[in-house]
Amino acid sequence: MNATAYCDRCPARARVRAELPAGELHFCNHHAREHRDRLGAVGATLVILPGRPAPILSRAADRAA
Numbered sequence: 001m002n003a004t005a006y007c008d009r010c011p012a013r014a015r016v017r018a019e020l021p022a023g024e025l026h027f028c029n030h031h032a033r034e035h036r037d038r039l040g041a042v043g044a045t046l047v048i049l050p051g052r053p054a055p056i057l058s059r060a061a062d063r064a065a
């Protein structure tokens with residue numbers, strides 16, 4: 001499987017895949033963080049793509065940023 005994917009909101013490499021009932025979206029670290037709450041509200045499952053540490057799902061990381 002080709003792991004190269006790009007953010008659906010900008011040209012950055014995707015770090016997170018959002019699995020939705022209607023399909024998949026990809027987000028970079030920035031946009032995953034920006035849309036995380038909304039995605040959670042619609043029942044999306046956020047999957048961190050392999051090989052690219054992305055601690056965006058941690059609220060502690062948000063506070064540290």
Ligand SMILES: [Zn+2]
Pocket residue numbers: 007008009010011012027028029030031032
């Ligand atoms: Zn992005």
